Amino acid sequence: MKSGTSPSDQRLPDVLANVAALLSQVEALKIKTADDARQAIFLLELANTCIRLIVGQTNLDEEVRKALLAHSAMIDMRLGAARRDASILKS
Numbered sequence: 001m002k003s004g005t006s007p008s009d010q011r012l013p014d015v016l017a018n019v020a021a022l023l024s025q026v027e028a029l030k031i032k033t034a035d036d037a038r039q040a041i042f043l044l045e046l047a048n049t050c051i052r053l054i055v056g057q058t059n060l061d062e063e064v065r066k067a068l069l070a071h072s073a074m075i076d077m078r079l080g081a082a083r084r085d086a087s088i089l090k091s
Helices: 012-028 034-057 063-088
Strands: none
Touching: 012 034, 034 063
């Protein structure tokens, strides 16, 4: 995210640009090592945080919002599991 701004101060197009940039960084990693995997997980966690921000800033039906936030929570759980698995790998 841009330095000097809190996530809630960012405009929706800026947040979308951040998500795209984070996902591009993950793709560019060409994951080969445990450190690469940990970096990818970190970037995906940041992207998921941005996506939750987008959901919060978008005018959505409450059921849709709840479903999207539930998917985001599941992604967080899976990233947490991946982080734990990556922590036992050698760098």
